[in-house]
Amino acid sequence: MTGAALAVYALFLAFVVGRYFRPRVEDESDYLLAGRTLTLPAFVASTVSSWYGGVLGVAEYSYRFGLANWVVFGVPYYLYALVFALFLAGRARRSPALTIPDQLRARYGPAVALTGSVVLFVMTAPAAYVLALGVILGQLTGLPLLPALLVGAALTLIEIYRGGMRGVIFTDKVQFALMFLGFGLLVPAAMQHYGGPGWLAARLPAGHLSLTGGQGLQAVLVWYFIASATLVEPVFYQRCFAAKDERTARRGLLVSIGFWLLFDCLTTLSGLYARAALPGLDAPGGPGAGAAYSALASEVLPPVAQALFTVGLLATVMSTIDSYAFVAAVTCGRDICWRLAGSRGSATRYSRFGMLVTAGASLGLALWRESIVGLWHDLGSIGTPVLLFPLALSFRACPPRAGWILAAMLAGGGISLAWVIVQAATGGYPLGLRPIFPGLALSGLLSAIALRRGAPSG
Numbered sequence: 349m350t351g352a353a354l355a356v357y358a359l360f361l362a363f364v365v366g367r368y369f370r371p372r373v374e375d376e377s378d379y380l381l382a383g384r385t386l387t388l389p390a391f392v393a394s395t396v397s398s399w400y401g402g403v404l405g406v407a408e409y410s411y412r413f414g415l416a417n418w419v420v421f422g423v424p425y426y427l428y429a430l431v432f433a434l435f436l437a438g439r440a441r442r443s444p445a446l447t448i449p450d451q452l453r454a455r456y457g458p459a460v461a462l463t464g465s466v467v468l469f470v471m472t473a474p475a476a477y478v479l480a481l482g483v484i485l486g487q488l489t490g491l492p493l494l495p496a497l498l499v500g501a502a503l504t505l506i507e508i509y510r511g512g513m514r515g516v517i518f519t520d521k522v523q524f525a526l527m528f529l530g531f532g533l534l535v536p537a538a539m540q541h542y543g544g545p546g547w548l549a550a551r552l553p554a555g556h557l558s559l560t561g562g563q564g565l566q567a568v569l570v571w572y573f574i575a576s577a578t579l580v581e582p583v584f585y586q587r588c589f590a591a592k593d594e595r596t597a598r599r600g601l602l603v604s605i606g607f608w609l610l611f612d613c614l615t616t617l618s619g620l621y622a623r624a625a626l627p628g629l630d631a632p633g634g635p636g637a638g639a640a641y642s643a644l645a646s647e648v649l650p651p652v653a654q655a656l657f658t659v660g661l662l663a664t665v666m667s668t669i670d671s672y673a674f675v676a677a678v679t680c681g682r683d684i685c686w687r688l689a690g691s692r693g694s695a696t697r698y699s700r701f702g703m704l705v706t707a708g709a710s711l712g713l714a715l716w717r718e719s720i721v722g723l724w725h726d727l728g729s730i731g732t733p734v735l736l737f738p739l740a741l742s743f744r745a746c747p748p749r750a751g752w753i754l755a756a757m758l759a760g761g762g763i764s765l766a767w768v769i770v771q772a773a774t775g776g777y778p779l780g781l782r783p784i785f786p787g788l789a790l791s792g793l794l795s796a797i798a799l800r801r802g803a804p805s806g
Contacts, residue, residue, distance in 0.1 A: 376446065376695055376696060377446065378512070378514075379512035379513065379696045379699070380446050380447070380512065380513060380586075380678060380682075380696075380699075381446060381513055381586070381589050381590035382512075382513040382514045382517055382590050384589070384590055384591070384592065385590075385592050386517070386587065386590040386591045386592055386596065386600075387592060387596065388596050388599060388600055388603070389521075390517055390521060391587055391590075391591055391596055391597070391600035391604075392600050392603050392604050392607065393520055393521045393524035393525075394516065394517050394520035394521065394524070394587060394671070395583065395584070395587050395600060395601065395604045396524055396604045396607045396608060396611070397520045397523050397524040397527060397663075397664070397667035397668070397671075398520060398583050398587075398667055398668050398671035398672070399581075399583060399604075399608070399668065400527065400608070400611060400664055400667075400668060401474070401476075401477035401480065401664060401665045401666075401667065401668020401669060401672070402476050402477060402480060402668070403480065403615065403641070403661060403664045403665060404480040404483055404484070404638040404639075404641075404665075405476065405480070405638070406421060406615050406616075406619070407615070407618075407619055407622070407637065407638050407639070407640040407641045408636070408637040408638045408640070409421065409619070409637075410615060410616050410618070410619020410620065410622075410623075410640070411619045411622055411623045411629065411630070411637040411640040412561070412623075412630065412637055413555070413556065413560075413561025413562065413563060414552060414553075414555065414556025414557060414558070414561050414616075414619070414620055414623065415556065415557055415558065415559060415561065415616065415620075416558070416559060416560055416561030416563065416568065417561075417612075417615070417616045417619060418612055418613075418616045419559045419560070419561075419568060420568055420571045421571070421612070422608070422609070422612040422616075424571055424572040424575035425575050425578055425608070426605050426608065426609065427575075428575050428576060428578035428579055429578055429584075429601055429604070429605050429608075430601075430602070430605060431578075431579065432578060432579055432581070432584055432601060433598050433601035433602050433605075434598070436579065436584075436588075436740075436743070437584075437588050437594070437597040437598045437600075437601055438594040438597065438598055439743045440584075440585050440588035440589060440597065441588050441589065441591055441593065441594045441596075441597045442594065443589070443743075445589065446589060447582075447585075447586070447589075447678060447679065447682070447683055448464065448468060448580070448582055448585050448679075448735075448739065449461045449462075449464055449465040449468065449679065449683035449687075450683070451585075451739070451742055452464045452738065452739065452742060454742075455742040455747045456738070456742065456747065456750040456753050456754070457750045458687070459750065459754055460738065460750050460753055460754050460757065461683070461687070462684065462687065462688075463734070463754060463757050463758065464734070464735055464738065464739075464757065465679050465680075465683040465684045465687075466684065467730075467731050467734040467735060467757075467761060468582060468675075468679050468683075468731070468735065469676055469679045469680050469684065469706075469709070470709070470727065470730075470731065471577075471582075471727050471728070471731035471735075472582050472672045472675045472676040472679060473672070473673075473676045473706050473709040473710045473713060474668065474669045474672035474673050474676065474706075474710050475709070475710045475711075475712075475713030475714045475723055475727075476714070476723040476727075477665055477668045477669045477672065478497055478501055478669060478710045478711065478714050479497070479714035479723070480638075480665045481496075481497075481662070481665045481666065481669060482496040482497035482499075482714065483496070483638060484642075484661060484662060484665065485499055487635075487639065487642060488658070493715075494715070497711055497714055497715070498711070501669075501707045501710060501711060502707075512674070512696075512699075513586075513590060513674065515670075516670050516671055516674050519666075519667065519670060520667050520670070520671065522663070523663035523664070523666060523667035524667070526656075526659055526660045526663035526664075527611070527660050527661075527663050527664040527667070528610075528611065528614075528660075529656060529660050530656060530657040530658075530659065530660020530661055530663075530664070531611065531614035531615060531618060531657075531660065532614065533649060533653045533656060533657055533660075534614070534618055534641070534644065534645055534648070534649065534657055535614050535617050535618055535621075537648040537649050537653065538617075538618065538621040538625075538644060538648050539621075540648075541647070541648040542621060542624070542625055542648075547624070548620055548621065548624050551624040551625075552620060552623060552624050553623075556620065556623060566782065570725075570782040570784060570785075573732070573782075573784045573785065573788060574725065574728040574729060574732065574784055576732055576736055576788075577728045577731065577732040577735075577736070579736060579739070579740060580731075580732065580735040580736055580739050580740075582672075582675045582679075583671050583672065583675060584601065586675060587600065588601075615641075618640070618641050618644060619640055619641075621644055622640035622641065622643060622644040623640070625644065625647065626640070626643050626644065626647070629643060641657075641661065642658070642661070645657045645658070673703065673706050673707075673710070676702070676706040676709075676710075677699050677700070677702035677703040677705075677706045678699045678702060679702070680701075680702035680705045680706060681695075681697075681698035681699040681700065681701050681702025681703070681705075682695045682696075682698050682699045682702070684702075685698050685701065685702065686698040686699075713727075726768050726783075728784070729764050729767075729768065729782065729783040729784040729787065730761055730764045730765050730768065730783065730787070731761070732784060732787070732788065733760030733761055733763075733764050733784065733787030733788045733790070733791040734757045734758075734760055734761035734787075734791070735757070736788070736791070737753075737756060737760075737791055737792060737795035738753045738756060738757055738795070741753070741795060741798075741799070748795070748798035748799055748801065749798055749801055752794060752795070752797055752798030752801060753795070753798055755794050756790075756791045756792075756793075756794035756795045756798065757791070759790045759791065759794055760787045760788065760790050760791025760792075760794070761787065761791075763783075763786045763787050763790055764783040764784060764786065764787030765783075767781070767782075767783030767786060767787070768783050771783070
């Protein structure tokens with residue numbers, strides 16, 4: 349039954365490829381932003397589904413730490429998304445920029461834009477999500493990790509190669525429905541099969557019902573700083589650039605927060621039930637905490653519902669891969685290669701070339717760090733100090749001097765990278781601090797100096 353459901357899903361992807369692979373007159377705004385015509389339903393469905401591809405990382409975290417999953421991967425992201433909706437969404441839609449590097453270039457010049465482009469590419473290359481997709485495909489087919497990763501990357505990139513953002517939006521609307529359908533089947537089935545809150549409370553470790561999950565305070569608080577990457581979230585900016593008006597951009601993000609809250613409730617509950625019912629997943633020789641949702645589904649769902657859940661799990665991951673792969677490809681091809689070539693030739697063709705580079709970078713990062721949560725942590729810790737303050741300040745009427753902003757980007761990202769390298773080499777962080785803290789502190793200090801120095805004259 350699962351095989352039949354996967355075959356239907358594969359046919360849907362083939363339909364998308366066929367629909368959007370037809371030759372057409374190419375306009376850069378149309379390819380990158382769907383002609384800036386995104387309506388509220390399309391905005392919400394695409395934004396919600398694009399921001400939740402690390403579902404296996406959520407499975408891993410909720411299985412090991414319980415309610416802390418919502419505290420770590422829910423609350424801080426809602427708060428920053430709210431700030432973005434209220435203060436940045438309208439400004440982004442008013443901007444004539446097509447990408448974040450366009451915004452940086454217009455306000456600070458090419459050096460800052462190029463630096464931001466390189467960091468943005470590394471942050472958006474969907475390594476964590478390609479890894480998740482490879483793990484799921486490996487579980488379903490028995491393929492080793494590398495072939496499964498190659499298959500997953502190929503499926504996604506061919507889907508968006510020709511259609512650009514219109515292809516992304518079209519698939520995201522279907523995948524939005526599938527992801528909620530899958531977990532909407534799993535949680536009620538688990539409650540009916542095992543019992544309600546009382547059953548969970550009696551069988552879960554005490555730490556799973558605490559807000560920290562039994563972890564140290566810094567291990568939780570660090571995610572409230574990493575979540576500040578939401579304020580430089582390229583998918584948010586891209587969707588706001590593409591919205592038909594400012595009202596759609598603001599309302600779209602506010603509505604999306606409600607859907608994320610609902611989906612987080614479903615995934616956290618699923619993790620709690622998996623830990624209570626299947627406590628041995630993380631034991632030596634077991635499938636691992638990342639398999640918690642699939643293992644629970646096999647216990648509580650009948651064959652047809654289990655097949656639908658599996659497709660929903662795939663859709664959750666693929667909707668994020670296509671969005672981030674598209675952003676990364678445009679960043680690499682258009683904002684880096686095309687700009688370095690003097691903006692000659694077709695930017696769209698450069699973007700398609702960027703998809704090949706994106707695939708290679710994603711595979712390399714996934715194989716380097718075979719942990720979804722670990723990839724989120726490291727890439728967010730390095731990229732956020734580089735982009736947070738410069739991008740926020742770029743919307744000022746008189747932005748700071750480019751030289752100080754460039755220094756803030758290089759120093760903040762450099763010290764965070766050094767922290768990550770030291771931890772990888774020694775097993776511990778310098779001074780016991782997570783890498784995002786010194787990075788944000790140094791970047792913030794230099795950005796404050798930039799503000800005091802004032803805008804460039806003339």
